[in-house]
Amino acid sequence: MIDLGRSCTRYRPVLVDFVDRGEVHPETGLALAHLDRCSRCTEAIEGTMLTITALRRLGDEVGTVEPEPDAWPRLRVRITSWRRRPVYMSPLAGMAMSFAIVAVLIVPFRVGNGGLGGSAASPTRQAAPATSLADRRIEAAYLALSRTPPTSTSLAVGSVPQNLPHEILQVRKEVHSAKPSGRPSEPI
């Protein structure tokens, strides 16, 4: 009993090699004999031959195309720009420098909440007024102070300006010597 399906699978690559490249395998004779009596393989090989012919025709036409005449001048410009570019440092040093720059830019934002960090992290308008009210009053006081020329009485060394807002004036505390209260001392 002849299993034509299995023979087709076996012989078809051999037949394709033969019609495509003229390759002759030990089984080529058997494959051609199979081709004579197998209509499915005949149809498949005819279709393959048409496909190969179409590909070769396309190859003939692709083989005639050439790049634009200005291909080299454009490439030369590109290469020349690289050659002119000075090399400042090795790639390793460049990477180290990049890390250093990134660190310098990022560390002030990360460490603590000072500097630009507060405004960059929470750019809302509500955060500022709580602290700025007192600051503004102090600033206004200093501005007022700077407009009046200093006198020996108003701004003596170690003294406090008298026109500062009340809440920031220092309250002097009198320190007296301790008097005995009369109670017995507690054991330590």
Add this chain to the structure above:
Amino acid sequence: MDAELLRRVQSDDLDAFEEFFARYRSSIYRTAYGLTGDRQAAEEILQDTFARAYQRRHTLHSDVSPLPWLHRVSLNLCYSRLSRRRLTTDPIDEATESSRADDAPLPAEHAERAELREIVREGIAALPEKHRSVVVLYYLQRLSLQETASVLGIQLGTVKSRLHYALRSLRTHLEGDRRFGGAYLAPNDEVEANAS
């Protein structure tokens, strides 16, 4: 000759690099064009391939032809480009028209050929990447099986196997297209000569 040229290229001789470019540009351009089907894309891939060759000139071996390496680079650039966007597969007609000035076929014949080219190009574009590569290098670029294997870095048997599957897929594609009648097959065709 390649070795001497490569040595000059490696010593930063720009004139030698121009000669290197002139020697291999057509082959690389046609591979890129065969795969993308787009002249503009092929031009850009040509530029990028040789720009990379210039950057890597010190790593090229002077005892081996640089052509397989150049082909590999251009294939990779084609694939990355094709994966980014779907290129049109039409302009092969425009590209080949300019080269056929004197022996131009009759309009009807020309239209029929153009249509057949389009069908085949669509079939190639529909192939899986690895099958498309072997078809372009072997049938369109006319590299040998061994050269194709070398460019793709695969075994000779793998090239044959991929060609077999690619041909089968293409045949199915072409037979499924109503425009593909097979009438263009010339009586004195070389395939017939092989089969007889």
